[in-house]
Amino acid sequence: MDKKYQIFVSSTFRDLKSERLLIAKSILDLGHIPAAMEYFPAIDEEQLQYIKRVIDQCDYYILVLAGKYGSQDKRGVSYTELEYEYALSKNKFVLGFPYHDISKLPREATEDDPKTITKLKNFREKLMKARLVRPWEDDRDLDNKVTKALAVAFNEFPQNGWVRTPENSNEDLLSDLNNLRKENEKLRTEVKNLNSKTQPMIENLADLDDETSTKIDLLYGNGTPYRTFGLKCSWRYIFNLFSTSIKLAQNPQQVRQQFAINISEDNPQIMKEKESYMRVSISDIEYNKIIVQFIALGLVKETTNKSHALTDSGNSTYISSIAAIKK
Incomplete structure (x- = not known):
């Protein structure tokens, strides 16, 4: 049967946009389905719960690390690391791709807070213990290593995957999930606008410190x-x-x-x-x-x-x- 795998792509977002696009394209070129935070960004606890449900449906989990630790929750743990921990707890097959030498990255692509740098270092060390970890140097190197690692994983560690039938279409499911996400965002915007309209518009209103x-x-x-x-x-x-x-x-x-x-x-x-x-x-x-x-x-x-x-x-x-x- 023509089995398709759904592959979750996790990383910090702003510093790795182009790398994520390359990985998504490579997954599509292999005939499989990428699932990434472009469609459901992990920026708060509620959206993290939604992402966990998507990870549940994925067969493989790709994590790319560079010089950023990413947005953090109230406890100071990045949402990228929370995704990774959840994938491990669900026994997802993890493929890790840490940048080979963070010191060679541009300053704007790295953390400057000592505490955050330590958190990233610990996260990186945790990732190095994963089953398949391959450091990368640039976009082309990353794309090449992701493609090869996936080929090995498909052959040596096959997962359940998805089989397209009229009753069960993975592409349709992803489309439905994405449509639900868009509808949720639309409702959130409408509620926010409604709340703002209920607040009186008063110029030169005294604030609490007046x-x-x-x-x-x-x-x-x-x-x-x-x-x-x-x-x-x-x-x-x-x-x-x-x-x-x-x-x-x-x-x-x-x-x-x-x-x-x-x-x-x-x-x-x-x-x-x-x-x-x-x-x-x-x-x-x-x-x-x-x-x-x-x-x-x-x-x-x-x-x-x-x-x-x-x-x-x-x-x-x-x-x-x-x-x-x-x-």
Whole structure:
């Protein structure tokens, strides 16, 4: 039977574009099917999960390494290395092609961060333990070695492969996968555009580090005003206290009251004059001014129960603002 193999081509992307094209062309010339990140770039965790499913369907896995380690996940591991580790975990037949001498590459084609250089070195050493590893010097040398290595692998280590039938066409499957990817990207763009339209367009909008002022009322137990304190501070200061209030309170009224308490407890001037029978409050005008500002900045959103919650951007801003920074 006319068996076709699907071959995954993995590498860093920007520095090896031409090399990847050559390999894809060689695979096609051999009558087989390349699968590469040009069609589904590994740039985040979600797309990595999609790529893993494609690797599952491949028969061979080609890894080309040069002077770049590539984009990294939150743990500091490159997506190229994550692909490689996954291919090994699935017992895919790996063919490795490390560049013969990284020191001979142009400066812009190599890493300059010592930590990243070490990660690339360790990754390269890991690859050298693969079953078929052949260093390369230039495009033509790489293309020649990939073609020969594939021929050896097809002959000595044949895999399941694909047999074209009306019910099972590998080319049709790849086309369907690619169409699904395009549809997913289209939907993502539409959602992003929709989200951007929901944000008010305001020129010269104050940002979190601009200074503002707010007022906190000190009341007797029966609600009679005792004194109003004017506070000058940054919008970031207010946002941090407001975000903490959202996370501590259970309903809109509690959020507002907790916010007033947070500000008063953080200001010695108010606490000095506050007696045990007194309480603190913030007026409708002051509170609404704060809410509107944070909605305009895209940090807060209204919820269905007429309350407010942090947006994804607001939650990230809050975490980065209060997290301890190593000195």
